[in-house]
Amino acid sequence: MSQPRTGWEPEIDADGDGLSIAVIGAGAVGITAAHDLATTGATVTVYEKGTVGSGSSGRAAGVLYDAFATDIDAQIGARTQERVRSLSGVDPFTFTDCPYVMVAHKNDTTRCEALAEGVERMRVHGRDVSCIEPATLGSQFPLKTDDIGVAAVSRNAGWTTPQTYVDAVAKRAVNRGVKLKTETTASIADAEDTTTIIANGERTTYDRVIIAAGAHTKQLLGAVGITIAMKPYRVQALTSTVPYNGPMCYDATTGVYFRPHPTGMLAGDGTELVETDPDQWERDADTWFIDSVTDAVKQRAAYDITVDRAWAGLCTATPDENPLCGELRDGLYVATGWQGHGFMRAAGMGEAIAKDVLGEPSIEPFDPTRFTGEESFEITEGMAVE
Incomplete structure (x- = not known):
């Protein structure tokens, strides 16, 4: 390009x-x-x-x-x-700057190594991302870091609806x-x-x-x-009504991600690694997903989810x-x-x-x-x- x-x-x-x-x-x-x-x-x-x-x-x-x-x-x-930042403010779209944190657990050697190597490859391409010591991460953001082996922060990031x-x-x-x-x-x-x-x-x-x-x-x-060569598959997310003012975060070990949301927080995971019929699939989130993501977010951000809405969507794999x-x-x-x-x-x-x-x-x-x-x-x- x-x-x-x-x-x-x-x-x-x-x-x-x-x-x-x-x-x-x-x-x-x-x-x-x-x-x-x-x-x-x-x-x-x-x-x-x-x-x-x-x-x-x-x-x-x-x-x-x-x-x-x-x-x-x-x-x-x-x-x-570049484009979403230029469009932000054009009714009804708004882009909110927010750091994106990626972590892997101490006992997850494979993902710790992969995350550290991935960050180096991102930096080669000029991305504003770097590894950060877990203790430093905890001092900058309201996240629990005692179980983290490798952490990284991407600064050129944000969220929207x-x-x-x-x-x-x-x-x-x-x-x-x-x-x-x-x-x-x-x-x-x-x-x-x-x-x-x-x-x-x-x-x-x-x-x-x-x-x-x-x-x-x-x-x-x-x-x-x-x-x-494409297969649709089901993923899940929820929103919570409790205020959250921390960063976006992806826990590579648990597979859970979360970010600020107008109601409080949006969190997701619930990936089902099977092909899904795009006309016949469950649109509401599963109970097991809600329980799993609630536990993971509490562990990482000391945040207690109060579910406002929980749903499923479809992604596509190759x-x-x-x-x-x-x-x-x-x-x-x-x-x-x-x-x-x-x-x-x-x-x-x-x-x-x-x-x-x-x-x-x-x-x-x-x-x-x-x-x-x-x-x-x-x-x-x-x-x-x-």
Whole structure:
């Protein structure tokens, strides 16, 4: 990727004037790509079977950071941070700066070593992250540190309410001329005609089509015989009404994360490493998850959770834990497989897929054709430190 320009407006040099583009899915990535394409003069139509952000984006944790160890992820993370900070204050979106703390327990040698090594790789890519002595961590933040072996703090981080991001970008997209068709189920005509969309009984042919339908992407493509190496899986989160003024924190040993939230705290874990039917899954959180995350947060932050709301959402896994983003068939593009990092990279990935559609490839490592779609693989937790 080239060096990003300052501000929210997309870094796209290509001219999209005269192109007609359809996006299926009005989540954070899809609506960002639609907005960015519209700024180039393209005619863009977004199909969403529910409402804007009603899928995984609206259920996301809202954690945002650029602490990634690989080159492409670090660049996407940095660009996302730049864009969300520039957008903050545009009704109804607000980004709140907040340090992101990562810890591993003393008796967890594998994760202690992995976290320390990961931080070094992040620093190579210029990320503002460093290891910190547990005692120093405890003096700076209201966290218990007696069982911590390795700790790190990422400073270029913060949180938001994901739905407000999607709503703000959708408004800007519509103002740019994007046609937003919500409560509209759309499908691809067939495997040989992947740029024709069928919606409300009508067929419309476009120059390009982007499938950014989250957990439903595999199902939507499969309906016309196109297979991709992606599996949806269930994750869980809750909000608490007790005030919390500490940092965002991810405990690599327990797998639990938490952050400040307008009601008090948001905390999550509850990952189920099995493929989930995107149409038939339990939307409410499980009792075991609530008990587990309550115990973990009390141990780490001496915080007693009083549950306000508890829910489940869907993430998407791939064989190598990297997204499937790019041209899958002639004129057909896909954006899925986020491994739990979709929203926190949405502003950068939406821009990147838009550039790819217009002939400015910047995400070659995520080329969806690197897999046949017939691969057998196990789901792994996206936030795991191994």
